[in-house]
Each structure stands twice: as C-alpha cells, then as structure tokens.
Amino acid sequence: MSYFAAAVARVDGGWTAGEVSLRGVTDIEEVADRLRDVEPDADLSLLFVEADDTYLVVLRLDEGEDLRVFGSDSAFAEESRLGALLVGDLKTSVTGLEEVDEPRASSGDDDNEQPAVDPEADPVGDADLLADLGIPAQKLLALCAHEGSMPADVTAEICQVLGCVDEVEELREV
DSSP: OOEEEEEEEEETTEEEEEEOOOTTOOSHHHHHHHHHHHOTTOSEEEEEEEETTTEEEEEEEETTEEEEEEESOTHHHHHOHHHHHHHTTSOSSEETGGGOOOOBOOOSOGGGOOBSBOTTOOOEEETTTTGGGTOOHHHHHHHHHBTTOOHHHHHHHHHHHHTOHHHHHHHHHO
C-alpha cells in the first residue's frame, strides 16, 4: 500500500509543512509523536494521510495534545496495517453525522436518481475536527464521499480553506 503523509503546523499565524514517514510506527501515539516533531511549538498540527488514491485520514493535535482522528472510510482498517493502526480503533459512527443530510443529485425522477456521494463509503471518527477552521462536518463528509474525488483532491480543498495549499503542494513535487 502506498501512502503520502503531509503535516501542516500553524505557528505565529503562518503554516509550515513537512512530509512525515510512517514507516515502522507501531501505534497511533507514535504517529502523533511524529506529527509533534514537525513543529513542536505549533498551536495546531494536522496530518493528512492519503493511501492508494482511495483513503484519507486526518489527524489533529491542538498544542501537541488531544489527538483527534477522522477517516474517510472504515474499510481502510481492513485493507492495510497502516489503516488498522490509524482508524481501526475508531467507532464506526462519525461524530457530527447526525447533522449531515446526504446530498443527492436531483433529476426529478426518483427511480433514476443517482447519489452524489459514494454509497460504499463508511467514514469514521471525528468529522468535526476541522469545524473551527471553516470546514464543518457536513462539508468534510461531502468532500470525502463525493464520487470520483481522490484523497489528494480533498486534502487540497481543505488546505485551500486553511491557507496552506502551497506548502502541501510543494511537498508533492519533491
């Protein structure tokens, strides 16, 4: 399984970014430690883990504490050791899911309506982890579940809102 792991950390009102190796990690705390190492004095750190152009996991640390995790699909835990490590212990329900109405394409004919979201996706964790940054649970879930959307697209959308898209895109080019 291939993956891309990019960390962004907010310090003094700006963002720094760094690629994070998850090779050899044995538990979620070790992943959090590697995120902390990117910028130890950050007031906010985020780690975007994109796997096999299919799965996205977002981890958040506020002032190096209180790890919060969101995964785009619980199937990631079944697909790989890394997926099991990142989202395997998350509850099958998503925080904030009760507030989300699944968007549907409107064609006027119920028999021909196609979902605008991937019906197979089963997001897990804390979908509200970016709400205070301008991405409420409903928007995050819609971004992740939009059919044809790649994890890199979702990361780019999130980073665009946060103001750190250039920093993450530079990591992809290396």
